[in-house]
Amino acid sequence: MLPIVSSTTLWVIRSSTTQTLVSGTCSCTCLFLSDHLKPASLFDILEKHVAFNAAYNSGEREAENASTCLEGTREDVIRKISAWVQGNTDLPICWLQGPAGSGKSTVAHTIAKQCDDNQKLAFSFFFSRSKLDRSDTAKFFPTFAHQLAQFFPAIQLSMQHALAGDASIPFQRLDDQIKKLIIDPILTIKEPISMIVVIDGLDECGGDEGLVQKLIWLLVHPTPRLPFRFLFTSRPEPHLEQTFASPSTKSKTCFLALRDFSAHDDVHHYLQLHLSEVRDRENQLMRDVPRPWPS
Ligand SMILES: Nc1ncnc2c1ncn2[C@@H]1O[C@H](COP(=O)(O)OP(=O)(O)O)[C@@H](O)[C@H]1O
Numbered sequence: 001m002l003p004i005v006s007s008t009t010l011w012v013i014r015s016s017t018t019q020t021l022v023s024g025t026c027s028c029t030c031l032f033l034s035d036h037l038k039p040a041s042l043f044d045i046l047e048k049h050v051a052f053n054a055a056y057n058s059g060e061r062e063a064e065n066a067s068t069c070l071e072g073t074r075e076d077v078i079r080k081i082s083a084w085v086q087g088n089t090d091l092p093i094c095w096l097q098g099p100a101g102s103g104k105s106t107v108a109h110t111i112a113k114q115c116d117d118n119q120k121l122a123f124s125f126f127f128s129r130s131k132l133d134r135s136d137t138a139k140f141f142p143t144f145a146h147q148l149a150q151f152f153p154a155i156q157l158s159m160q161h162a163l164a165g166d167a168s169i170p171f172q173r174l175d176d177q178i179k180k181l182i183i184d185p186i187l188t189i190k191e192p193i194s195m196i197v198v199i200d201g202l203d204e205c206g207g208d209e210g211l212v213q214k215l216i217w218l219l220v221h222p223t224p225r226l227p228f229r230f231l232f233t234s235r236p237e238p239h240l241e242q243t244f245a246s247p248s249t250k251s252k253t254c255f256l257a258l259r260d261f262s263a264h265d266d267v268h269h270y271l272q273l274h275l276s277e278v279r280d281r282e283n284q285l286m287r288d289v290p291r292p293w294p295s
């Protein structure tokens with residue numbers, strides 16, 4: 001039996017079983033170390049700083065009807081991004097831009113799922129301006145670390161070591177967070193590995209414009225040293241265009257604008273499919289409508 005020692009933040013009380021010793025006017029609480037104190041896992045430490053709903057496949061996104069592209073739609077842009085994923089260029093950044101409602105998140109979701117199915121997706125974060133945790137830059141790097149540690153367990157020890165030495169990392173400025181949670185741990189890995197990160201809706205990231213510009217810079221700047229390729233999507237907003245137009249970022253970026261890909265066939269395909277469903281469902285009502293319908 002040992003008295004509780006609160007020397008390190010890595011140790012947490014997992015059981016409420018305590019024993020109080022009373023001696024004269026002095027009382028102290030003792031715990032049995034063997035079963036009741038266990039090292040908190042990396043995931044325990046990060047948990048309260050993580051935006052779990054930001055992942056492409058979160059239940060919250062599914063409830064918003066977020067999904068992959070309808071089969072047969074957006075084939076050209078998906079083919080281009082898939083080729084970039086496969087490494088057809090040395091450019092580590094891909095920026096897909098388009099106006100609101102043009103289908104950026106749906107394309108990003110499709111790519112994230114493909115990468116996930118092929119064990120290439122290290123991290124996905126889908127910003128949403130209407131959700132507190134999904135627009136909070138403070139949650140971005142802990143969420144990155146949490147997903148990366150699951151995808152790539154070899155990194156867990158160095159992440160855990162960093163957090164054991166300094167539990168305040170999730171509260172620090174973004175520069176320190178990325179260095180201590182992502183860059184330093186990944187640089188301890190010697191084996192060659194290539195990973196994809198999908199970040200959707202930069203324009204939906206909360207805080208001021210300078211903060212999201214900084215976030216992009218922090219991710220893009222160290223890319224030559226890191227095994228990540230980043231797919232970003234956003235509306236073409238001036239502060240984001242300015243960031244991607246800066247020479248050091250531009251030289252690393254594959255630019256794709258959804259307006260350059262015709263959606264005519266996609267809309268035709270979409271209407272065909274859904275109107276055929278209506279026809280089949282309302283067969284009786286539509287019995288006098290000449291076929292084929294829709295023509
Ligand atoms: N290729 C597609 N297949 C099926 N639905 C789509 C497709 N593209 C867009 N949508 C639908 O259109 C709406 C807007 O798409 P979204 O990807 O959210 O646009 P953005 O991210 O550009 O604002 C969503 O309801 C989405 O499900």
Ligand SMILES: [Mg+2]
Nearest residue numbers: 104105106201
């Ligand atoms: Mg979107």
